Amino acid sequence: MESLMIYMPIAMAALGLIYMLIKKSWVLKQDAGDGRMKEISDYIYEGSLAFLNAEYRLLSIFVVVVSILLAIVSFVVPTTHWLIVVAFIFGAVFSAYAGNIGMKIATKTNVRTTQAARTSLPNALKVSFGGGTVMGLGVAGLAVLGLTSFFIFFFWYFMGAEWSSEMIMVNGKLESQGNFDMIIVLETLAGFSLGAECIALFARVGGGIYTKAADVGADLVGKVEAGIPEDDPRNPATIADNVGDNVGDVAGMGADLFGSYVATVLAAMVLGNYVIKDMGGAITDAFGGIGPILLPMSIAGVGIIISVIGTMLVKITNNDAKETQVMGALNLGNWVSIALVAISCYVLVIWMLPETMKMSFFGEGLQDISSMRVFYATLVGLFVGAMISSITEFYTGLGKKPVLKIVQQSSTGAGTNIIAGLATGMISTFPSVLLFAGAIWASYAFAGFYGVALAASAMMATTGMQLAIDAFGPIADNAGGIAEMSEQDPIVRERTDILDAVGNTTAATGKGFAIASAALTSLALFAAYVTFTGIDGINIFKAPVLAMLFVGGMVPVVFSALAMNAVGKAAMQMVEEVRRQFREIPGIMEGTAKPEYDKCVAISTEASLREMILPGLLTIGFPLLIAFVPMIFGMNNLAIAEMLGGYMAGVTVSGVLWAIFQNNAGGAWDNAKKSFEAGVLINGEMTFKGSEAHKAAVTGDTVGDPFKDTSGPSMNILIKLTCLIGLVIAPILGGHTIAATVTSTQFIETTNGVTDAIEIEMVSVDTENAKAIVTTTFTDNGNVMKEESVLEGTLGEVKAAVAKLQAEHKK
């Protein structure tokens, strides 16, 4: 059974995807409502498709360009294999396809939720959460399926699916052939992760610009100038606004977590390989000697089934339920899945890892680490995932102290409201960063960087469930919009509003989860980067490294500003278009003429894709510049690797801070504004919507919108993508791949008592043109003789020949 474990994650992913398909067909079978509802829903669906198609066009160009670049790299650098291009393309396609599934089901589920809300609240929850489940399992299933399939393929291709414990010399250090080959496998696999994260850049950043441009545009002209309510069908930008909810919150979040999921597992596998190296280059276990590498994959696989169970638990029966009950149902599913992950981690860790491992700690040398300590590290990850949600909830939740304070400060105008909101976001970094720092420290103390990566893996195991909860929010939001636009009975809107309110809370906590996952993923990638390049560490007392730490710290700040400006520009275009339609199309306001929804959709689509080019270039360009410009000037590769590491650390630290700051400030402003809907007590007076204080709060929310939906969440992508690019560049910088130094020596005592020796030196490990020199020393009539022969061919052939020679001499 153990030897089949490598296939387990694929099986689990397949099961999850089958369940997803069943759920999908169930959702699609639900009643899609009557004419008007269907019509609006179709507009949203078509708008989404328009965005997706435009995005795919741009993406295709991008993927082709990057593929060519990667192909060139793999051609120039002997140890970067061309299969990385294939992995990259598949990573991009899988991620895009997962987003496609999510967007489509979300835009199909919204109208069905409205229709279900006409019958009862439990039904509405069932349908909307069903849609979320399809999204969640689609993303998680495809991520695990893609990653593990490629791993198995590369494991066969590069290693013949066998771990070789033979020791070879790499850069003057002994290393097992298995470790060496596994690095090639994982380096190539990094292409898959890079592909997925590139799509996330487009989906998260482009989506964030899209959704806010449409939102701000619709509000500024519709609500403020024309005085018509939100989601009014007379507003030309209203469809774009609803499409935006799906583009940003569904597809963007999905691609973000898809990327985190894949990158975390990959990084944990890299560090698992390092554990085996620390244990002497080979271990004996029932899993073909790769238990520590299989473990993160297995946790991810089991996580999918747990997510399925979690989603099944989310249901309510009472038609008169309020927010609390709905939230309770979601929480039940969430907590049960976290508990199940904890139990599975215990079982898997104890079963799959050696009881005691050796791990090298910087400055402390090799230490004995029991498998129980690895389990504790996974608990740290689960704890962080749960805690970060509570922290986010505290700083952004309705009725909580920070939000109430912003409400109070609204009474003295927009200025004080803004200051209070900014301060809230800034203060919220305190517990969040202490939590992260504590988690890094603790998981490292338990089990080194392998522990850090497994903490991230455990946290990410419930990705399917988390995404289901996340995606359900925008679906409910859209359902409410459709109810409004199709002028339903107020009870329908009331029911969707309950779901929407819960959705707003889960959106905030979901963002917390996404940051935490991005932070831990980046750290794991960072650790993997250091092991890939073979540098001793990253010493910021070297001035160039320190300079790069500064530059890295600056990039998230500038990226955020670019994203915010992009929203501003796109929103202005939208405002002009809506004004034009109101002016030029007679009868819009009377409802006798239909607005040109598609023009607004097109503006948002084009603007979002155009405006993300500059931040995208910043993200991808800086690490490349840092790596290749000094190389042109002949700087030492290891020094460059250290500089790039400093840059990565700067981006990660600063990016995490700015993500927390912006997300929480934005969330707090949003809920401060919402507080006025039910009325708030300011200086002893009940104050409602329409008051001066409320207007100040609306200003705060305007500032918060791009913070929490565009620039804040895009930090996740920035930090992960930066670290991934570093990881992909690593083999070029790292010394371990310099092929000519691979040497293997073996001495054999022959029967006649004379020392007979065979020495094999691998002078090239290029996959297509490998070469080994075999020197045999023997005695002939008392004379010591030397004979030299050369083995040439593909890497596989040369290795086979070497193995045969060695086997012969062992006899």
Add this chain to the structure above:
Amino acid sequence: MESLMIYMPIAMAALGLIYMLIKKSWVLKQDAGDGRMKEISDYIYEGSLAFLNAEYRLLSIFVVVVSILLAIVSFVVPTTHWLIVVAFIFGAVFSAYAGNIGMKIATKTNVRTTQAARTSLPNALKVSFGGGTVMGLGVAGLAVLGLTSFFIFFFWYFMGAEWSSEMIMVNGKLESQGNFDMIIVLETLAGFSLGAECIALFARVGGGIYTKAADVGADLVGKVEAGIPEDDPRNPATIADNVGDNVGDVAGMGADLFGSYVATVLAAMVLGNYVIKDMGGAITDAFGGIGPILLPMSIAGVGIIISVIGTMLVKITNNDAKETQVMGALNLGNWVSIALVAISCYVLVIWMLPETMKMSFFGEGLQDISSMRVFYATLVGLFVGAMISSITEFYTGLGKKPVLKIVQQSSTGAGTNIIAGLATGMISTFPSVLLFAGAIWASYAFAGFYGVALAASAMMATTGMQLAIDAFGPIADNAGGIAEMSEQDPIVRERTDILDAVGNTTAATGKGFAIASAALTSLALFAAYVTFTGIDGINIFKAPVLAMLFVGGMVPVVFSALAMNAVGKAAMQMVEEVRRQFREIPGIMEGTAKPEYDKCVAISTEASLREMILPGLLTIGFPLLIAFVPMIFGMNNLAIAEMLGGYMAGVTVSGVLWAIFQNNAGGAWDNAKKSFEAGVLINGEMTFKGSEAHKAAVTGDTVGDPFKDTSGPSMNILIKLTCLIGLVIAPILGGHTIAATVTSTQFIETTNGVTDAIEIEMVSVDTENAKAIVTTTFTDNGNVMKEESVLEGTLGEVKAAVAKLQAEHKK
């Protein structure tokens, strides 16, 4: 002459202070105007004294507490000398006294400037800039006087004013006695710097809270609620507002630069000692073998005289001059002093340094560095100082593109104005950080960390001039206020307005200079810290170090939030007090009753000092926690030192970013608002004060006020103080002070051909209870005999005895 160089800086400082006194008596001799003017000026003067007195009370308590802590440390840690307490107290007193001079002269000069403005603009500039000059030279003179006097004293006390090139063993490494003793000298001298920076914390942060609480309070009730103009004498908070300008902009900025000046020179001296170490522990030069250590002091000393020359050049003759001419006069003085510093650096560097030095570069070993390269490093510093002002000017200047964009975005409301301002501040980190990163890299490439520290020293050499330019602004601002309050002829206000407008620009560029100085100072301190602790570097691939990098990055963000909240709280109190006075004192609005100015002054004073306790604790507490908590748990000292280094790097990188972001966003908002005074073209329409767009811009300015005057500038103090605390803790963590390993061995060939040896092992270098064991090996009748004797006493006595023994044996 060369041997007297050590006294040169003191002489220069004394000259500068004498010139300052002459200038001061000249300013005070000017006409202080008539009754009403004098009365208002007296209110401001008394308000300032009230703040200073309250501040001094709190400071005394603080200084006593820290002194006791330091005394305990010096008692427990054998190699931390109790003189550090004395140095600390003097540092605090000198800095506070410098602030006192500045505040007093500024509050005396304001009314004299108003009076001078009644005659002509050139006179008004002469008087106001005269006041600024007193401030600038007072700060620079006292800084150099204090630091160099203590250095000479400690050099005599610990080293007998002689460099000993005798080699001793420290932690198993050979080191010269001179290097070892000089570290003790400089560690003790760090107390002076710490004292100065602690005062800066109070002056800059407390002052920042004071000035904005008074400003916001005065504006919210006076301008907005009561509808009376700014600086109207009927407003009870108006005196507090004018006091605030002096407290924040004069005393705060002065203490900030005093601290930077001292810390930079100190750090450069520490690194100079390191250069001597790299050159084999001793060099032969005309400066008693300490040329590289004296150089930064000498640059600072010459800088004072250059500043005197620079201030003399600032004058205009044309009574109809406009902002451009006034700015031109200031620029002339500034550029000439920068050019003179460059020339002096060339002369001093070539004269005082060995033609070729050896410096060790991490990972590259010892390298030959010519003194010309050190000169290039100083040019890098001067370049940074000049460039950062231009960058700041571009992002915050009236009529520049970024400010115009904010003006445009004001037309769609406060929300878009805020987003544009935030984005401007964020984007401005791009060129600024690239400049810093480039400067770090370049000055390090030229001459290692010694080069980085000398770049900072060269930049800081013009501190006197910079401060004169900076302090002149608030004086002119106050003069305008007095003209308004005493109802002068409009021409007077017009003239002071010209000076005020120039002052606003210099305030922005001055902030740029202050950040740049803080950034370079912190880097130099950071480098000094690493050499003090004797760690190999700071490796962020160790998880605890990485965790501390995160925590360090978070602290500036939280500090900023605390400072902003403090302004909010204090302003609210002020609002209530002003409202109360309007309500309870009849006749205020009619001008028949006098408002209780002192109550408002008291509120600002108390609030500012109370509210800075929490950020102060955060600044001082975190490094102490990081150092001592793990120590209690028995963690390795060097590991702790590395963690603390990670924390310092995190604070510095994040602090610099947040300083630039907040200062420039605040400056840009301010000038966007000011743009409306002359009218701006928005969408083809001229828009003025009072328009909706202007209201939006006012909201932006409200947010920007605490950004640019409270939280932004306080980042400077945060990063410097953090690094200084690290430096003071360093001897406790560092391995170099473990006394028992100090060993000296010397073998002497005697006349009879038998090897006779004397071996001296210092087992304790405690200043009061030193101990050495002397083992003499000799031959008696062919038998090798050993004799052991013990030397005990004060460190001086033991060293003298050892020297005597060695001398005897050398005969």
